[in-house]
Amino acid sequence: MPRKKVSRGAASAFQQVQRQARTLLVNLRKDIRAKESILSKLKEEEERLGALIGNGGGAAAKAVSSGPRGRVNWRNVLIALPKQFKAADVRNVRGLKGKRPSEIFAAITRWIDAGAAKRKARGVYERV
Numbered sequence: 276m277p278r279k280k281v282s283r284g285a286a287s288a289f290q291q292v293q294r295q296a297r298t299l300l301v302n303l304r305k306d307i308r309a310k311e312s313i314l315s316k317l318k319e320e321e322e323r324l325g326a327l328i329g330n331g332g333g334a335a336a337k338a339v340s341s342g343p344r345g346r347v348n349w350r351n352v353l354i355a356l357p358k359q360f361k362a363a364d365v366r367n368v369r370g371l372k373g374k375r376p377s378e379i380f381a382a383i384t385r386w387i388d389a390g391a392a393k394r395k396a397r398g399v400y401e402r403v
Contacts, residue, residue, distance in 0.1 A: 347371065360399075
């Protein structure tokens with residue numbers, strides 16, 4: 276079967292659209308690179324300011340990683356607690372409100388086993 280010939284007008288119109296798309300894509304990539312550069316400079320400035328105030332504004336703010344279901348940094352949670360604390364105090368640390376009691380008591384047990392905390396009385400613990 277013979278192929279149908281594409282008219283020159285249609286081919287050139289298609290080529291014009293392709294050329295315009297390429298130009299737009301190149302410009303978009305340049306814009307993205309420029310914004311990423313600005314973002315990296317802002318992140319560096321944030322790190323410098325965080326170091327100036329002492330590791331990003333405190334341990335309580337960094338106790339939980341970003342996201343609603345991020346992993347908990349339990350060392351930072353322990354640092355954020357007062358010298359003597361209860362399990363309820365652990366729950367009051369930002370981001371731990373929805374944690375199950377078993378998870379909180381498991382963390383307290385790990386702290387005790389690691390020597391980072393000790394049991395003072397029933398339900399009362401102390402940072403070491």
